[in-house]
Amino acid sequence: AQSVTQLGSHVSVSEGALVLLRCNYSSSVPPYLFWYVQYPNQGLQLLLKYTSAATLVKGINGFEAEFKKSETSFHLTKPSAHMSDAAEYFCAVSGWSAGNNRKLIWGLGTSLAVNP
């Protein structure tokens, strides 16, 4: 069964510093990988999606993620953190449910704090 591991439940960076949020998935290559962001008191919002067209995926708000099959990873990065990036970030991969429908497998999330 598919699984998703987000390393580090809390990450703290200084404003302007590099943001790196880690996501690893289990060995079978999923057709889709996603990063979602959840700002306080809001629902989740899609940041970016990998669909095998390109290994480097660019998303909204300056975020990007690189799919590395050899490392079974899909880490999220942003060159320069902004205070408004403080939020919870979720990695998700597509898997299969018991009814043979494709469903999302979610990581536990990483809380990003940005310090002035």
Added chain:
Amino acid sequence: ETGVTQTPRHLVMGMTNKKSLKCEQHLGHNAMYWYKQSAKKPLELMFVYSLEERVENNSVPSRFSPECPNSSHLFLHLHTLQPEDSALYLCASSQEAGTGSPLHFGNGTRLTVT
């Protein structure tokens, strides 16, 4: 109005109450979902509807009863809940179910069961 709208935003109910959560999507999507979000747990998919037909029910207790009268509206009827049901309940929609279409989420209903 655009996107996915959930009401109410907050709900406090006793274990013997009956209440309903409402979700409406204005995106023209064919699939709608209920998720439960609890601290320190992955998002839990509860129900999936595709074109008003329930296509997935992930062993959710019968005290949660979904209803999808049309492709734009989704309800979650609650009765005789337990304190462990306190959580954020998120509604989402997507173009199609089970195809990798991105999910569009509402802001959720924060449910507290006393």
